[in-house]
Amino acid sequence: MGIRFEDVTVAYGRTTVLDSFDLTVEPGEVMALLGPSGSGKTTALRAVAGFVTPARGRVWIDGRDVTKLPPYQRGIGMVVQSYALFPHMRVDKNVGFGLRAQGVPRAETAERVEQALALTGMGEFARRYPRELSGGQQQRVAIARALAVRPQVLLLDEPLSALDARLRSGMLAELARLHRELPDVSMLYVTHDQIEALTLADRIAVMDRARLRDVGTPQELYRRPRTEFTASFVGNANLLPVTVGRDGGVRFAEHDLQAPTGDAAPGAEATLCVRPHAVGLGDGPNPLPGTVTGIQWRGATHRLLVETAGHRLMADVGELRDPPAPGDTVTVHFAPDDAVLLPAGTGGDDRDG
Amino acid sequence: MAEARPWAPRLLWAGVPVALLAAGFLYPLVLLVWQSVSPDTGGHSFAVYQDVFGSEVFRRALGNTVWIAAASTAGCLVLGFVLALVIAFVPFPGARAVARFVDVFLSFPSFLITLALVFVYGSAGMANGLWTDVTGAAEGPFAFLTTPWGVILAEVTYFTPFVMRPLLAAFGQLDPAQIEAASSLGARAPRIVRQVILPDALPALAAGGSLVLVMCLNEFGIVLFTGAKGVTTLPMLVYTKAILESDYPAACVVATVNVAVSLTLYGIYRAVSRRAGA
Amino acid sequence: MLVHSRGGRRAVWALFALLFLPLFALPLLVLVAASFAGHWSGALPSGPTLDHYDAAVRGESLRALTASLATAAAASALALTAGTWAALSAHALGRRARRVMDLLFMLPVAVPSVVAGLALLVAFSKPPVLLNGTRWIVILAHTVLVTAFAHQSVTAALGRLDPAYEQAAASLGARPWYVLWRVRLPLLLPSLGAAAGLCFALSMGELSATMMLYPPDWLPLPVLVFGATDRGSPFTGSALAVVLMGTTLLVLLALSRIRTKASYR
Numbered sequence: 001m002g003i004r005f006e007d008v009t010v011a012y013g014r015t016t017v018l019d020s021f022d023l024t025v026e027p028g029e030v031m032a033l034l035g036p037s038g039s040g041k042t043t044a045l046r047a048v049a050g051f052v053t054p055a056r057g058r059v060w061i062d063g064r065d066v067t068k069l070p071p072y073q074r075g076i077g078m079v080v081q082s083y084a085l086f087p088h089m090r091v092d093k094n095v096g097f098g099l100r101a102q103g104v105p106r107a108e109t110a111e112r113v114e115q116a117l118a119l120t121g122m123g124e125f126a127r128r129y130p131r132e133l134s135g136g137q138q139q140r141v142a143i144a145r146a147l148a149v150r151p152q153v154l155l156l157d158e159p160l161s162a163l164d165a166r167l168r169s170g171m172l173a174e175l176a177r178l179h180r181e182l183p184d185v186s187m188l189y190v191t192h193d194q195i196e197a198l199t200l201a202d203r204i205a206v207m208d209r210a211r212l213r214d215v216g217t218p219q220e221l222y223r224r225p226r227t228e229f230t231a232s233f234v235g236n237a238n239l240l241p242v243t244v245g246r247d248g249g250v251r252f253a254e255h256d257l258q259a260p261t262g263d264a265a266p267g268a269e270a271t272l273c274v275r276p277h278a279v280g281l282g283d284g285p286n287p288l289p290g291t292v293t294g295i296q297w298r299g300a301t302h303r304l305l306v307e308t309a310g311h312r313l314m315a316d317v318g319e320l321r322d323p324p325a326p327g328d329t330v331t332v333h334f335a336p337d338d339a340v341l342l343p344a345g346t347g348g349d350d351r352d353g
Numbered sequence: 354m355a356e357a358r359p360w361a362p363r364l365l366w367a368g369v370p371v372a373l374l375a376a377g378f379l380y381p382l383v384l385l386v387w388q389s390v391s392p393d394t395g396g397h398s399f400a401v402y403q404d405v406f407g408s409e410v411f412r413r414a415l416g417n418t419v420w421i422a423a424a425s426t427a428g429c430l431v432l433g434f435v436l437a438l439v440i441a442f443v444p445f446p447g448a449r450a451v452a453r454f455v456d457v458f459l460s461f462p463s464f465l466i467t468l469a470l471v472f473v474y475g476s477a478g479m480a481n482g483l484w485t486d487v488t489g490a491a492e493g494p495f496a497f498l499t500t501p502w503g504v505i506l507a508e509v510t511y512f513t514p515f516v517m518r519p520l521l522a523a524f525g526q527l528d529p530a531q532i533e534a535a536s537s538l539g540a541r542a543p544r545i546v547r548q549v550i551l552p553d554a555l556p557a558l559a560a561g562g563s564l565v566l567v568m569c570l571n572e573f574g575i576v577l578f579t580g581a582k583g584v585t586t587l588p589m590l591v592y593t594k595a596i597l598e599s600d601y602p603a604a605c606v607v608a609t610v611n612v613a614v615s616l617t618l619y620g621i622y623r624a625v626s627r628r629a630g631a
Numbered sequence: 632m633l634v635h636s637r638g639g640r641r642a643v644w645a646l647f648a649l650l651f652l653p654l655f656a657l658p659l660l661v662l663v664a665a666s667f668a669g670h671w672s673g674a675l676p677s678g679p680t681l682d683h684y685d686a687a688v689r690g691e692s693l694r695a696l697t698a699s700l701a702t703a704a705a706a707s708a709l710a711l712t713a714g715t716w717a718a719l720s721a722h723a724l725g726r727r728a729r730r731v732m733d734l735l736f737m738l739p740v741a742v743p744s745v746v747a748g749l750a751l752l753v754a755f756s757k758p759p760v761l762l763n764g765t766r767w768i769v770i771l772a773h774t775v776l777v778t779a780f781a782h783q784s785v786t787a788a789l790g791r792l793d794p795a796y797e798q799a800a801a802s803l804g805a806r807p808w809y810v811l812w813r814v815r816l817p818l819l820l821p822s823l824g825a826a827a828g829l830c831f832a833l834s835m836g837e838l839s840a841t842m843m844l845y846p847p848d849w850l851p852l853p854v855l856v857f858g859a860t861d862r863g864s865p866f867t868g869s870a871l872a873v874v875l876m877g878t879t880l881l882v883l884l885a886l887s888r889i890r891t892k893a894s895y896r
Contacts, residue, residue, distance in 0.1 A: 049802050071801035078802035084795035088817045097813070098803030149803055363723045367732060370717035378739055378747065378775045381754035385746070388753050432650065439647040442633035443640055451651070458655060460829070460879060462836025462853055465872050469658030471865060472665050477672040479661070510654050532633060542633050571743035573839035574853075578860065588745040592842060595749055605753065608746040619741035623734070 002027045002186030003048055003153055008057035010043050018043045019210040021057070025153070030179055030187040032197035034233065035207030041190045044207070045155050048188060050074050062152045072101075077146030081158040083138045085130040091117070091141050092126040098149035116148040117141075119181065120174075136167045143178070153186045160196060172199050194234050198222070206230045222275075227346035231273040238279065238313050240272040241344070250341065253309030257286045258336040269344040274334050276303065279315035281324075284333030288313070292328045306332055382612070389605035405606045410585065415610070418586040421501050422569035425508035429565050430558060432509060433516030438546065440517075441524035442532070452521060455514045464574030466507045474498050474506075501584050507575045512568060516561040523557035524550070556625075563622035570615050587611040662876075665869035683870030692855060692871060696878065698766070699852040703834035703882075706773035707781075710830050711823065713774070714781025719811070722789050736782040739775055748772055748843030766849035772840040777830040784829065788822030824890035828883045835879045 003025040010018040018040040025031040033041035046052045047059055050071035058067045066074050077098075085094050092113050099109040117123045120140040130138055139159065146154055159175075160168045176199070179187065191197055197204045198218045206214040206221065206229065214221060214230040225231035228239055242250040242257070244264045250257050250272055259272055281304065290308030302323055304315045315332050324330055390397050405411050440448045473479050474495045481493025497503050527550065535545045573588040585593070587607055595604035634640045665671060669678025686692060714736070721732040739747060751772050755762035762768040796818060800810040816823075838853040845854055852875045859868035 049798070051798055051801075071798070072804050072806050074802075075804070076802055078799065080795055080799065082793070082795050084793070084799035086796060086800075086814055086818075088820075097800065098805065101800070101803060101805035101809050101813070145799075145803065155802070363720065364728075367717070367720035367724055367728070370713050370720065371732065371735065373713055374717075374735060374775075374778070377771055378750075379735075381750035382742065382747075384754045385750040432654075436647065436651060438633075439643055443643045443647075445640075445644050445647075454655070457880070457883075460832035460836075460883060461659075461876055462838060464838055464853065464857070465662060465836075465876070466658050468856070468860060468865065468868060468872060469661045469665075471860075472661045472671055472676075472869075473657060479675070482672065482675070510658065513654070536633075536635070542639075545633060567741060571745075571839075573743065573745045573842075577838070577842070577857065580861070588743045588839065591743070591745045591749055595752070596843060601753070604749055608743075608749050611743050612746055615741050615743060616738075619737075623737075 002029060002062065003031075003188060004058075004060040005044065005047070006058040006060065008044070008047055008054045008059060010040075010047060010052050011055050016210050018047065018054075021212055023205055023212060023215065025186045025188055027062075027152075027186055028183050029202045030189060030200055032189045032191060032201035032204045033207055034191060034194060034197040034204050035213075036192060036233070038209070039207040040210040041192075041207045042157055045157050045188055045190045048074075048153070049076055049078055049155055075149075075151055076153050076155055077149055077151035078155040079139075079142045079146050079157070079159045081161055083130075083142040083162075085138055085141055085145070087130055089129075090126070091122065091128050091130065091133070094130065094141060095126075095145045095148050097145065102149065112148055112150075113144075116144040119147065119178070120144040135163055136171065139163065139171060140174075143175075147178075147182070147185075151185065153188065156187060156189045158190055158192070160191075161193070168196075172196060175200055198234070204234065206233060208233070224340055225273060225342065228271055228273070228342055229346060231340070231342060236276050236314060238274045238276060239342075240274070240311060240313075242270050242272045242341075244268045244270055244341070252288075253311075255286075255288060255309070257339075259286075259339040259341055260336065261341055264341055264343075271342040271344050271346075273340045273342055274313075274338060276314040276316040277301075278338035279313065279317075279332050279334050281315060281317050281320075281330060281332055283331055285335055286339075287331050287333045289329065289331050292324045292326050292330055294326060295323055297323075304330075304332075306330060308332070385605050386609050386612075388602065389609045392602050401602045401606050405603055405610075411590065411607065414585045414587050414590040414607075417501060417584060418570055418588075418611075418614075421504055421508070421584075421586065422566055422572075424501075425505050425512065425569045426562055426566045428505065428509035429513045429516045430562050433513045433520060433561065434554070434558065436513070437517045437520035437524060438550070441521060442550070455517055458514050459518075462574060463507070463511045463572060464578040466511045467503075467575050467578035470498060470503065470507055470510075474503070499579060499583065503579055504576055504584055504586075507579070508569050508572060511575065512565045515565050515568065516558070519557040519561045520554055523554050527553050560622065560626035563618065563625050567615055567618050567622055570611075570618065587614070659876075662869050662872055665866055666873045668866055671866075683867050684874075686867055687870040687874050691850070692852075692874075695850050695852045695855040695871075696874060698849050699835055699875070700878065702766075702770050702773055702849075702851055703831045705770050706777055706834045707827050707830035709770075709774045710778040710781045711827055714778045714783075714826070715785045715819075715823065717778075717782050718785035718789055719815075721786070733782075733786065737779055739779040740783075744776055744837070744839035745843060747776060748840030751775075751840070752843055763844075764846045766846060768844050769841060769846070769849055769851065772844055773834045773837055776837065776840060777833050780829050780833060781826045784822060784826035785819065788819050788826075792818060821890045824886050828886040831882050831886070832879050835875060835882075 005021045005023045008018060008021040009016065021044055033044055035041045043052060047054055048061065050069060054067060058065055060066065061074060061076065086097065095116050096109045096113045099112060114123065117126055120143050122137065122140045122144055125133060125137060130141065133141065160171055163171060189200060201218060203215060203217050204221055205212055208229050214226050221230055221234045225234065231237040231239060240252050242252045244261050244266050245251050245256065246266045248261055250259050250261065250270065252272065264270055288308045290306040290313065292304060293307050293312065294305035296303040300319055301316045302320050304317065306313045306315060313332060389401065390399060392398060392401050440452055471478060475498055476496065480495045484490065484493035531549055532545055535549050571588060573592065576584060576586050576589045588611060591604050591608045591611065594600045594607060634643055664676050666683055667679050668676030669680045670676065717732060717736055721729045751768055752763060755768055762771065792815065796814055797810050800814045836853060838857065841851055841854055845851065852871060856868050856871045856875065859871060
């Protein structure tokens with residue numbers, strides 16, 4: 001088993017920054033901790049590393065209870081946002097640091113440093129100092145350093161947020177490749193960027209205000225979110241307040257809509273989640289008349305903002321030859337299968353959907 | 354940050370240097386205070402305190418110490434503020450070299466200033482020499498070196514850099530846009546200094562000033578090199594009593610009073626500089 | 632820029648020069664001039680000579696210079712060790728304990744050095760520890776006085792050190808000692824160098840406590856400078872003072888070269 005959190009609670013003074021956190025990361029799995037800042041995701045990672053002490057609960061790594069162990073006995077690799085490469089050591093010394101610290105002989109260290117640098121494509125920079133490298137190169141060295149100790153788990157704390165957008169997408173592909181080449185290493189990947197999480201993770205744990213809100217594969221969370229918070233944080237979402245009808249449909253304002261209601265009780269308040277790209281322009285199933293309030297051209301698509309029954313709907317439609325103008329009356333529609341019914345009141349209490 | 358380590362060994366590690374400090378400084382200091390209430394005649398009493406407090410020399414020394422320190426500090430504050438202001442806001446070529454020079458200045462001992470001032474303002478020094486050369490008079494007018502004013506001049510010279518350093522640091526953090534905004538609104542330099550720069554620099558000024566006040570109270574080298582019988586301060590009196598007169602009980606009493614005065618002011622300095630975030 | 636007109640700036644600079652040069656530059660220049668002068672009775676020194684330096688680098692003066700250098704080196708090394716140790720161990724403690732330690736180690740700054748000297752005299756003039764009359768009491772006094780500054784600089788440097796480095800090291804399996812030796816101390820090296828320079832300079836110029844404590848066979852240079860001026864030979868005193876300043880500057884320069892080498896930013 002990779003990493004397991006068991007009812008982990010961390011508090012600073014009176015502020016609880018991680019509340020009864022339960023999560024299991026399988027061996028070889030990439031788990032993204034996704035959430036806004038202050039959601040407790042970094043605290044969860046630091047609890048695995050041993051830099052924060054839980055007030056309650058246990059942390060397991062590889063079947064071993066490490067809750068009381070100091071960081072240096074935990075057998076982890078870690079990459080942080082600032083990389084924290086030792087500025088007074090050359091790249092090869094940086095990468096070999098963990099091995100030397102653990103008493104690995106010089107010759108073996110050299111060999112493994114070479115392997116780790118080769119794995120991250122940094123072999124030719126072994127004799128450079130960190131300050132002589134670009135941000136992306138420093139990032140690779142930091143990953144090589146963490147991997148050189150052959151950790152069972154790799155902890156990545158916002159590793160890409162110091163890079164510019166182009167480098168970031170390149171590094172994402174690199175990380176995905178590393179994951180394929182190291183199938184036994186579990187990765188815990190902290191990020192506030194949904195694209196990173198959706199691209200890289202086998203599963204995503206969505207966090208908000210010190211609590212775990214949702215766990216699932218990217219597809220599950222995107223297609224079948226369980227809470228309003230997940231729906232709005234993983235991808236964009238139209239969230240419509242509805243009442244569950246008697247006949248397998250819902251009522252939204254004046255309109256009866258077809259949507260899977262599952263076992264929701266008739267008459268109950270609920271939220272209907274429809275992704276913007278599932279909303280089409282013109283007549284179709286579940287038609288909703290409305291007024292265009294805004295239109296944004298995004299290259300391949302147009303985003304229409306349509307006001308219907310006092311709610312604003314986003315619709316991402318393929319580029320239009322002849323787009324409507326603000327103020328025009330239009331009809332939008334969506335297929336019943338593209339809608340998900342969520343229990344009401346599962347968003348952030350003080351957050352607008 | 355809470356870490357998964359027990360605190361007992363950490364306390365033990367901290368104990369070693371504290372024990373060394375206690376042996377080399379705290380214990381002697383306590384012993385000194387103890388000596389001050391243990392006269393040579395045996396037993397414990399405040400008799401020596403009465404003698405010392407009653408003596409004219411002590412009262413003059415206490416008065417001298419306080420007023421010289423206060424005057425020097427005031428001088429350092431004004432001079433340091435003006436000089437730092439020019440270096441920071443009206444920079445000239447070589448301003449950075451001047452700032453470096455100030456740093457080097459701090460690494461020299463204080464008594465060198467007095468030694469140098471003897472050549473400048475002494476009875477046969479530069480200033481008086483110039484005067485007699487120009488006017489033909491037999492003697493120059495500068496004879497203040499062996500008065501408290503000589504000590505104050507030396508202390509202002511030596512301690513002004515201690516005010517300039519925190520000020521320059523504070524000025525470095527002031528957003529230049531603030532000054533540009535103020536001057537674009539039509540404010541002239543004196544007004545900007547008064548309403549923008551001074552309020553911002555007050556904490557640094559207070560911290561630097563109180564540090565200098567403590568150091569002036571404790572200054573010994575400058576007074577010793579002045580060599581004037583008329584200028585006795587508390588540290589000077591400690592030295593005189595202990596080394597020249599071998600009157601240790603009296604020296605301990607003066608020392609205790611000196612420590613009390615300095616520690617009180619130092620406490621104020623710590624409080625002020627903590628509020629200043631220094 | 633605060634003053635916009637060219638004339639205004641010139642006036643401000645003139646004022647600056649008028650204050651700065653006589654107060655700060657003149658004393659040092661005068662000392663150097665006096666150290667080469669045979670006489671000084673008038674506006675300018677006269678009778679240029681090297682005699683004072685001749686006297687300043689032999690016999691008693693040379694012994695004093697050696698005593699000062701040895702005292703400063705020993706006191707700085709001890710103070711740096713104790714101060715760094717104290718700062719590191721205080722850093723690992725809780726906030727309140729840390730504050731108490733900072734206060735304790737700053738006390739020697741607040742207490743007049745003369746009083747610190749007297750206290751050592753009182754404490755170590757009798758058995759069991761009889762140090763009075765030996766050079767060790769001078770070295771002890773200097774150590775105590777400069778430890779405060781070493782502690783203060785290292786504490787400030789520790790506060791600026793990014794904890795991410797030691798955490799990265801710990802996550803890679805390095806024990807605290809290894810982290811200290813391989814990561815924290817190397818990263819602190821520039822600040823330690825600066826602290827060493829400060830301690831050395833302070834010890835070289837220490838006069839107050841030394842005047843209370845020095846034994847006849849261990850006269851540091853400042854005591855000799857005072858002796859010379861007190862005897863009425865200020866020119867010899869100036870030469871000794873210039874030697875004192877020059878030596879201090881040389882050591883500071885050497886230390887700052889090491890510091891630049893150790894600085895990786």
